[in-house]
Amino acid sequence: MCLLEVIDACFTYPQQKERIFSDIDFKVGRGEVFCLLGPNGCGKTTLLDCILGIHRLDQGSIRVAGEDAKDFRPGEMARHVAYVPQRHDNSFPYTVIDMVKMGRTVYTGRFSSPSDLDKEKAKEALNIVGMMHLRHRPFTQLSGGEAQLVMIARALAQETRLIILDEPTAHLDFKHEMLVMETIVRLVKETGLSVLMATHFPNHTFYFENQDMPVTVALMHDNTFLESGRPTEVLTEANVGRIYRVKSRLAEFEMETGGILRQLIPLSTLRTEDNMDE
């Protein structure tokens, strides 16, 4: 079943002339990972914001679970789609468990507080990401990686079938980047969750592919999708050269356990006059 369908989406910020993106078309199905890849400022975050209902499209439509998102009541989107921000701007030092309970907002009345059931769901979510032991710590004192895993737990507590992640590993160290990626893979495989993720790292999409996941990658370039498909088909040296202006080599390793592992290795940046299809 198709969880999210974006049809001919175009967006311009109000009172500005420049199109942020246009003619965007894609679908995310059940248990699928969809990766948005593209250079800084290509409009990935704005596209995610439009899907989340923060901005309205000029043209086209966004359908969530078969319904047009335009007809959603305020807050209804949160029943279908959860969101993990790139980086949470700290406000007050709430405890970790309270942060995760906020994922239950959509199930909590305006004038009531989270129930015992909500607390159980929050604990369950913390267990899944392995952050249960930190539940009484102030969120503001966590490391970047721990904080990101807690934000994923908050999205899980929301019990949606699709989670949108905006560059979830952007500020993380080597280990925590891996930990977040592993967690995403585990969730998709075990719970049939769907993931829409913006990322800066082409190798993230190869990681998903190497793990045998149904993954689609879309290259965003010049305000639209240049190409989309399986990482192996799309992330060619030529495409990477064109959208990032980086010369790279695609390396393939044979694993002892069988199967082929792919990684893109960047070599150098390209100057404007260089031919990108060299």
Place this chain on the structure above:
Amino acid sequence: MALAPVLAIVLSLFIGRYPVSLSTIGQVILTKLHLINYPVAAVNTVLIWDIRLPRAILGAMVGGCLAISGAAFQGLFRNPLVSSGILGVSSGAGFGAALAIILFHGNTSATYLFAFAFALLAVFLSYMIGQVYNTTPTIMLVLGGVIVSSVFSSLISFTKYVADPYQELPGIVFWLMGSLASANYRDVLVAGVPMLIGVVGLMGIKWRINVLSMGDKEAHTLGVNLKLDKGIVILSATLATAGAVCVSGIIGWVGLIIPHICRMLVGNDNRVLIPASMALGACFLVLVDDVGRVITGSEIPLGILTALIGAPFFVWLLKKTRGGGW
């Protein structure tokens, strides 16, 4: 927690230039409640029942409302340095009162009404300025509040400038310094209505304030109806503050520092912080008012004392808790 303000109110019945004993207070109150019938001296009845009690009750209500609104606004604006006056409610009320003092020569009802109406007007204007593309981003609301506050501050200065320096000016100046000296049961009832509505609203929506403090984008993705929930918080806090300010005049500090002190004591979860701020704010203002009544022969305005007494306490607490996680 709910008991503390009651204790503060009872305590303040004893405090004053005219000493009364516990048994006298008991006799007066029980007689007034028709539980016993004891021949108490009229002076004691007037002093305890008609002067000290309504004043202490009003003090608790005003202090509680200022602090609870401050706590709610700090959560909404994601900033612990925000106070209950952030959207211009105090300067609006100040101008309204000053205007009424000039136009109606200090008629009490007119002063209350004008103060209350202009307090609401100021917040409404801030909200309208903060509205962009059908949304109200937090930063625009703050900016709206700053603009409206400064306009009303100028208007207050203007009313002072044109006021009669012997008849009206002292009234305006004293009003702006805040006082509970004229408190009576009518004040308690009249101002109690908006205060009660505001307090009920904030106590109800306290968990949502946590979610709102995640910032607009995250709150939206968590399923908050931003416009409605922000509107409820702003309206409730405004009713509570406007109700308080219109009977007490401008009392600074309480709406800023009491919530902050509570953050150090009970943490930042608004489910606890909101009621705690209200209780502590109520106690604080009642006790400060007691000090103001007895410390010198003539009363010292509340607005002066809140900071003078509160600041050393705040610094002491800051040192002791090392800022409570800030």
